[in-house]
Amino acid sequence: MTKSIVLQMEGIRKVFGTVVALDDVNLQLNSKEIHGLLGGNGAGKTTLMNVLFGLYKPNAGKVELHGEKVEIRSPKDAINNEIGMVHQHFLQVDSYTVTENIVLGTELKSWPTLKLEVEADQIRALSEKFGLAVDPDTIMSDLPIGVRQKVEILKALYRGVEVLILDEPTTNLTPQEVDDLFESLRVMVDEGLSIVFITHKLREVMSVCDKITVLRDGQNVLTEDRENVTEKSLVKAMVGEGLNVEESVVFSSVVSGAETRWGASEFGEPVVKVEGLHAQNEDSIVVIKDCTFEVRQKEILGVAGVAGNGQQALAECLMGVCPIHQGSVIVDGMNVSETETRDLLEGGVAYIPQDRLLDGFLPTASVAHNLILGYQRNQAYSNKGFLDWKIIFQSARQQIDEYTIMTPSAGDVAANLSGGNIQRVMLARAFAHPSSFLIAHNPTRGLDIRSIDFVYKKLFERKEAGAATLLISEDLDELFRMCDRIATIYSGEIVGILEKGEFDKYEIGRMMSGVKAND
Amino acid sequence: MTDTNISTNSKAKAIAAIVLPYLLAILASFVASGIFIAIMGFNVPKAFATILFTSFRTPNGFIQTLLKFIPLMLQALAFTVPLAAGKFNIGGEGQLIVGGIGATAVGIIFADLPLPILLPLVILAGVIFGGFWAAIPAWLLYRFGINEILTTVMMNFVSFGLIDYVATQIWRDPAAGHPTTIPIGAGGELPMLISSPPLHSGIILAIIVAVGVYIYTNRTSAGYELIATGANPRASKVYGINTRKMFLLSLIIGGGLAGLSGAIEVAGYQHRLIEGLQSNFLLLGLIIGLIAKGDNSAVPFVAFFIAVLEIGASAMQRTMMIPVEMVFIVEALVLLFVLLSDVIRRR
Ligand SMILES: Nc1ncnc2c1ncn2[C@@H]1O[C@H](COP(=O)(O)OP(=O)(O)OP(=O)(O)O)[C@@H](O)[C@H]1O
Ligand SMILES: [Mg+2]
Numbered sequence: 001m002t003k004s005i006v007l008q009m010e011g012i013r014k015v016f017g018t019v020v021a022l023d024d025v026n027l028q029l030n031s032k033e034i035h036g037l038l039g040g041n042g043a044g045k046t047t048l049m050n051v052l053f054g055l056y057k058p059n060a061g062k063v064e065l066h067g068e069k070v071e072i073r074s075p076k077d078a079i080n081n082e083i084g085m086v087h088q089h090f091l092q093v094d095s096y097t098v099t100e101n102i103v104l105g106t107e108l109k110s111w112p113t114l115k116l117e118v119e120a121d122q123i124r125a126l127s128e129k130f131g132l133a134v135d136p137d138t139i140m141s142d143l144p145i146g147v148r149q150k151v152e153i154l155k156a157l158y159r160g161v162e163v164l165i166l167d168e169p170t171t172n173l174t175p176q177e178v179d180d181l182f183e184s185l186r187v188m189v190d191e192g193l194s195i196v197f198i199t200h201k202l203r204e205v206m207s208v209c210d211k212i213t214v215l216r217d218g219q220n221v222l223t224e225d226r227e228n229v230t231e232k233s234l235v236k237a238m239v240g241e242g243l244n245v246e247e248s249v250v251f252s253s254v255v256s257g258a259e260t261r262w263g264a265s266e267f268g269e270p271v272v273k274v275e276g277l278h279a280q281n282e283d284s285i286v287v288i289k290d291c292t293f294e295v296r297q298k299e300i301l302g303v304a305g306v307a308g309n310g311q312q313a314l315a316e317c318l319m320g321v322c323p324i325h326q327g328s329v330i331v332d333g334m335n336v337s338e339t340e341t342r343d344l345l346e347g348g349v350a351y352i353p354q355d356r357l358l359d360g361f362l363p364t365a366s367v368a369h370n371l372i373l374g375y376q377r378n379q380a381y382s383n384k385g386f387l388d389w390k391i392i393f394q395s396a397r398q399q400i401d402e403y404t405i406m407t408p409s410a411g412d413v414a415a416n417l418s419g420g421n422i423q424r425v426m427l428a429r430a431f432a433h434p435s436s437f438l439i440a441h442n443p444t445r446g447l448d449i450r451s452i453d454f455v456y457k458k459l460f461e462r463k464e465a466g467a468a469t470l471l472i473s474e475d476l477d478e479l480f481r482m483c484d485r486i487a488t489i490y491s492g493e494i495v496g497i498l499e500k501g502e503f504d505k506y507e508i509g510r511m512m513s514g515v516k517a518n519d
Numbered sequence: 520m521t522d523t524n525i526s527t528n529s530k531a532k533a534i535a536a537i538v539l540p541y542l543l544a545i546l547a548s549f550v551a552s553g554i555f556i557a558i559m560g561f562n563v564p565k566a567f568a569t570i571l572f573t574s575f576r577t578p579n580g581f582i583q584t585l586l587k588f589i590p591l592m593l594q595a596l597a598f599t600v601p602l603a604a605g606k607f608n609i610g611g612e613g614q615l616i617v618g619g620i621g622a623t624a625v626g627i628i629f630a631d632l633p634l635p636i637l638l639p640l641v642i643l644a645g646v647i648f649g650g651f652w653a654a655i656p657a658w659l660l661y662r663f664g665i666n667e668i669l670t671t672v673m674m675n676f677v678s679f680g681l682i683d684y685v686a687t688q689i690w691r692d693p694a695a696g697h698p699t700t701i702p703i704g705a706g707g708e709l710p711m712l713i714s715s716p717p718l719h720s721g722i723i724l725a726i727i728v729a730v731g732v733y734i735y736t737n738r739t740s741a742g743y744e745l746i747a748t749g750a751n752p753r754a755s756k757v758y759g760i761n762t763r764k765m766f767l768l769s770l771i772i773g774g775g776l777a778g779l780s781g782a783i784e785v786a787g788y789q790h791r792l793i794e795g796l797q798s799n800f801l802l803l804g805l806i807i808g809l810i811a812k813g814d815n816s817a818v819p820f821v822a823f824f825i826a827v828l829e830i831g832a833s834a835m836q837r838t839m840m841i842p843v844e845m846v847f848i849v850e851a852l853v854l855l856f857v858l859l860s861d862v863i864r865r866r
Contacts (some may be wrong), residue, residue: 321757343761351757359757360752368744369750374758376743385739 003030005067006194007163012061014047016416018408021047023059023218027196029163034185034195036209040238040448041420042406044218045198046088049165052081052196053085054078065163082154088167088198088419088446089357092148094141099123101140101156108365126157129191133185145172147446153184164188165196168419170204170366171446174306182208200420200448214238227309229304238451267484268297271437271468279492280319287313289492295437295468299461302483303472304508310492311472312354315439318470319342319351321467332436343448345374350435352426354442354472360426363415367407368396370414372401374434377407395432403428419446431458438462441472456482476505490514540860548852555848561841569838570831570846579716584830586788588716588727590615592822593780593830594804595811596732597656597773601667602813603736604769605749608672610656612801613678614649618778620685622646622785623792626703627690637706642724642782645788647650649778650771652678661763667770675801686794698794709787719787728779729819736815745769803829803850810854812861825850 007029014022022044025357029035031188037045050056052063054072054406063070063079072078078085092101099120109118120136132150140148149169153466156164170178185195185208199205205212205226212229214222214237216393222229222237265276272295285308305311316322318329320341329336334347345351351374353359362370372392373382381392396410403424407417417425423446430438440459462469473479480485480503487497488511495511551682553563574584594611608614621644629637656670686698709719736742747755748765756762784796807825811817832846 206553316757319757320759340759341757345759353757358751358753360754362747362754364750365746369747371745372743374760376740376747386736386738387743389738428819477587497757 003033005029006031006033006065008064008067009048009052010062010064012048012051012063013059014044014056019406021218022051025061025215025220026223027213027385028223029194029196030211031194032189033210034189034194034197034203034208036212037198037215038200038205038212038234038238039215041424041446041451042418043215043238043448044169045182045215048215049085049167049196049198052078052163053083053165060279070409079159079161080162082162083165084161084163085158086149086152086156086163086167086169088171090148090152092140092151094139096140097136098134098138098140098143098151098154100137101151102136106159123154123158124169124266126154130157130187131180138234146177146307149173149177149179150180150367157188161193163196165198167198168446169197170201171200178204179415200446201218202234202449206231206236216240228284235449238448240461250310251262259293265304267299268466269287270294270296270368272470273330274327275329277314277317277324277329278326279313279322280325281313281322281455287492288317289491292327293487293494293497295470297436297466297468298366298463299485300463300469300471300483302479302486303470303489304476304479304486304512305474305489307474307488309512311441311489314489315351315353315441315470318392318439319349332336342374342377345433346378348434348436350430350433350438352430352438352440352443354445356422356426360429361414361422362415365414366411367400367405367414367425368392368410371399371429371432373429375429378433399428399432403431403454420448420451424451426445427455427458431462436467436468439472440469442474443471444473444478445477476508479503488512534587541857544853544856544860545606547856551852552845552849554706556841559841561839566835566839566841566845567778569835570828570849574827574833575651580637580830580834582713582716582718585646585825587719587782587822587829588826590780590789590800591803591826592725592819593776593783593823595807595818596729596815597777597780598804598808599813599815599818600691600732600736600745600776601773602808603749603815604745604765605635605752606660606766606769607668608653608671608770608777609668609801609805610674610774611804613671613675614652614774614777615781615784615800616675616678616682617652618649619785619792619796620682620780621645621778622707623685623703625699626707626785627701630704632704632706633797634706634710637704638709638786639714640828641703641707641786645719645778645782645785646775647778649781650775652778653770653774654767657774660770661767665768670808671770675762677853682792682794686792690792692791700792702791702861703785707786708790709783719736721783721787723760724779725818728776732776733816739748750774756786775840806850806854810857814822 009025009027013026015118025048027048039045047056051058052072054074056075057073063072070081072081087356093104099116102123103116103119123136132154134147134150149172155232169181173181178340189195190259197209209226211225212223212234213220214234216238231326273469275292277291278286281287283293291314293301302312303314317324318331318336320336320339324337331344332348334344336344345430362373376387379490381388393410399405400407400410405424405428406421414425427443444455448453471479484500485497486503486508488495488508490512495514495516498507549567553567556563556566573579573580594615597611597614598608622641625644626641629640652674653671656667656674659665659670660667683698687701691699692699693699709721712718712720738744744755744760745765747760748762752762765854785792789796803825807818807821811821828850830844832843835841836843
């Protein structure tokens with residue numbers, strides 16, 4: 001069966017100031033195809049899709065749909081041409097229902113009653129057909145991030161699409177949710193849709209994509225059928241000769257808790273002592289129940305669990321952001337319930353929040369501003385309350401180099417950074433300031449392989465230097481690879497802690513669903 | 520050598536990238552309003568010449584412009600400083616009035632004190648009263664989370680009643696036809712820099728304040744926290760900034776700035792409290808703040824430009840009988856085109 005070409009992007013070029021984000025890029029999408037779009041952070045994936053969706057006007061190049069040239073000048077044009085996009089960082093109205101969010105900006109059939117029953121039924125039908133389980137009547141803010149992702153997809157489907165763009169849809173999903181999503185994608189393709197799927201996870205590419213295009217530094221490097229590539233060849237295409245696979249943590253460590261050359265060591269004194277910790281959120285709902293654990297010098301303690309089981313509350317309790325209701329948390333001699341967050345930061349606690357945009361990013365400020373958030377009163381940067389911008393810019397430039405943050409200058413507005421480069425800012429901020437304890441919550445989210453490797457090496461360096469780390473992650477492979485012990489959290493409770501050597505996917509999987517260890 | 524060349528070159532480019540849209544916006548707004556003026560049957564080049572050059576043709580024109588510039592700039596800062604923290608202070612005129620009341624009260628009650636003591640007290644009273652007037656909505660926000668836009672606006676209306684009470688009951692000047700208080704003590708008057716045409720030393724105060732605001736927001740850790748709070752309150756909180764305190768503080772600073780403008784009007788210009796001293800400074804302050812896109816360092820320049828337009832507009836009305844509202848149209852159009860240029864550039 002020969003497939004017909006749905007979409008053809010040719011010679012696309014996009015320049016931002018001095019940055020050439022896309023240089024003569026081509027993309028061809030066949031009908032009923034899932035097309036993987038890969039590339040390192042800042043390679044231009046999002047920019048290319050934003051051009052297709054009418055958000056950016058390309059400096060050169062053309063777009064053809066079914067062989068006919070089209071001008072897409074705005075998202076409205078894109079939608080009229082049946083192109084839909086789910087953004088890497090999407091925006092939703094928290095106080096609206098799912099239905100209201102989905103129909104926002106469309107013509108309402110129930111106008112002017114605003115009852116939205118017809119629409120809700122239609123959404124229900126769509127969600128059933130494609131296996132995207134969502135209740136149209138729930139308020140958005142009550143939904144976990146994984147379901148919000150589905151709402152975004154439904155939003156596109158509701159508008160009627162032939163081409164669906166998914167920009168890193170899996171970064172916030174649990175493995176189970178990813179599997180469900182892939183099933184839904186297959187149904188969509190069977191229904192005649194064509195999909196562009198952006199991800200950094202090679203396993204996902206290999207399991208769901210029919211065809212793959214790799215970008216590097218804004219240029220095409222490879223377009224192949226899935227059958228003709230391997231994970232290794234894709235890595236090579238993405239990073240060039242830049243990654244030494246032998247030296248890489250990602251590729252060399254054995255995923256089973258066996259010794260690696262970065263592995264075991266003698267632990268030191270406890271840096272963090274958490275005892276009988278209880279915490280509630282703003283609505284007085286218990287989010288942390290009776291947690292007790294220690295993190296020692298030279299130790300990486302992992303926290304496994306399905307997203308939304310209290311991981312963020314735990315991190316924020318340790319950071320002094322979420323109030324401690326009962327119990328005690330001592331970090332490096334500081335009693336957290338009596339210490340301001342800023343003093344914890346100054347006293348050597350570093351934090352990588354999981355939701356970089358919401359919890360760690362100043363979009364309208366410069367990259368340099370962002371790199372010192374929380375450290376603005378640090379003696380390195382300020383003298384008697386006055387900021388020393390010369391030093392701040394110097395160290396910003398250093399960090400931009402070391403953490404390969406892709407930006408024209410330290411003074412550039414941070415909103416221009418690509419998703420992965422925003423994550424690199426979070427990392428630079430946490431790693432560049434000396435700390436005896438680091439809380440890293442999904443630190444590799446949205447990063448390309450080379451950057452992930454870099455993060456792992458940094459974590460091991462800390463360990464060797466004697467620091468303590470709490471690594472909260474939904475990625476079991478990551479935890480197995482990095483941690484000395486893994487605690488599993490389920491609805492705010494630590495269900496069990498396993499030592500290296502006892503790590504077991506099934507055991508942890510059981511604990512993640514609430515079954516106590518040794519039950 | 521080449522290195523510095525490149526950097527000065529790119530700096531010049533960066534500045535051009537900021538200034539050019541402004542120039543285009545101004546040009547576009549003049550073209551658009553020129554069409555109006557022509558339709559109304561007036562001489563367009565002459566009207567524009569009057570608007571633009573009145574401030575620079577005579578010493579008097581220039582000094583009038585400076586006198587207008589002082590309250591406009593302070594009002595704009597009273598809006599943009601809280602805006603940096605993400606809060607909207609729409610109560611600048613109420614804070615100006617109450618600041619003026621505070622300055623007048625001190626100036627009348629302690630009328631006999633000598634200048635070195637009374638003048639600082641008068642000015643300080645303006646700042647404190649203005650700050651206090653903003654502290655009420657700020658506290659309502661801090662304590663109960665009540666939206667500051669509503670409360671700051673409502674406080675304006677309360678201040679109208681207050682000034683009326685002060686000017687018609689407490690310290691009424693029976694000789695004046697309009698609600699006015701008796702004059703403050705001579706020691707409370709801002710000394711003149713130039714006597715004819717008269718220019719008082721409030722201009723120096725205003726410039727010091729503008730520089731101070733710039734240093735505070737751009738060069739200090741505390742100012743960093745203000746800006747971080749405005750950029751992302753949630754992230755700022757996670758990274759240890761007391762954001763609620765920043766909201767409170769920013770509004771009170773804004774009130775203090777507006778109160779200062781009231782004190783300067785009293786101590787420098789009127790030497791008494793006259794009902795209506797707030798003129799339309801609030802609205803113009805908002806326009807200036809928005810044209811400057813909230814950038815505190817751009818505010819003085821935009822404020823000066825608007826002061827030039829304002830002075831030119833009254834001259835235009837006097838000499839050509841073109842209604843002064845015409846210049847409102849120009850100002851609004853400048854704002855519109857500046858905002859528009861943003862939308863275009865983003866694509
Ligand atoms: N609006 C913009 N203004 C200036 N530069 C931009 C803008 N958008 C993107 N860039 C730059 O273009 C380059 C490509 O960015 P893009 O967001 O397309 O990367 P990406 O491949 O999606 O990366 P990631 O995996 O990190 O999301 C980056 O260097 C980025 O800084
Ligand atoms: Mg991207």
